[in-house]
Amino acid sequence: QSALTQPPSASGSPGQSVTISCTGTSSDVGGQNYVSWSQHHPGNAPKLIIYEVTKRPSGVPDRFSGSKSGNTASLTVSGLQADDEADYYCSSLTATNKVVFGTGTKVTVL
Amino acid sequence: QVQLVQSGSELKEPGASVKISCKTSGYSFSTYGMNWVRQAPGQGLEWMGWINTETGNPIYDQGFTGRFVFSLDTSVSTAYLQISSLKPGDTAVYYCVREPLRFDYWGQGTLVTVSS
Numbered sequence: 001q002s003a004l005t006q007p008p009s010a011s012g013s014p015g016q017s018v019t020i021s022c023t024g025t026s027s028d029v030g031g032q033n034y035v036s037w038s039q040h041h042p043g044n045a046p047k048l049i050i051y052e053v054t055k056r057p058s059g060v061p062d063r064f065s066g067s068k069s070g071n072t073a074s075l076t077v078s079g080l081q082a083d084d085e086a087d088y089y090c091s092s093l094t095a096t097n098k099v100v101f102g103t104g105t106k107v108t109v110l
Numbered sequence: 111q112v113q114l115v116q117s118g119s120e121l122k123e124p125g126a127s128v129k130i131s132c133k134t135s136g137y138s139f140s141t142y143g144m145n146w147v148r149q150a151p152g153q154g155l156e157w158m159g160w161i162n163t164e165t166g167n168p169i170y171d172q173g174f175t176g177r178f179v180f181s182l183d184t185s186v187s188t189a190y191l192q193i194s195s196l197k198p199g200d201t202a203v204y205y206c207v208r209e210p211l212r213f214d215y216w217g218q219g220t221l222v223t224v225s226s
Binding site: 036 | 169
């Protein structure tokens, strides 16, 4: 199972929006509704920010939104804030009930 | 509140074994499965597999069979990852993560360094 493809980096100024893509296949992202996104700040426990493609856990601001089209899922962060600077990983359930992660994207707030 | 607290960093020589603990609190331990995830230095995340905390049945992903063992102690709501015959390539941060379909709560990670 190959890793899902994410851009290595993305950036935006405070207040702007950034969208991160997560491209897989019909055996994972395209065929499943169990796509999650996690935020990783160095030194902290990672945090779930989107699950089941579009759902936000309690406490996650609505500036974070998820979507999917075909084999590509996307995470959009609107109204960028300094604290959004982190690594972001997508993950997806696969057709064989395994899990595959994305390659990770480093978001920089300019 | 839900917490997953992992054991501290480990420095091991090649060939040794290590057992990492993931102590949980704030929820019913057997209700949610537990994943294990590896992150090698400077690399991305790898899903190692998960263990059904109700039945104790582990599922290992490719590349994590043989030397890797997931286990539980439900009496203390704790999951364990044991790695035997350690190799330098096992040097990584290992995370326990609740719930295979969501990855909703993560431990803080345990750094295992394998070096002579």
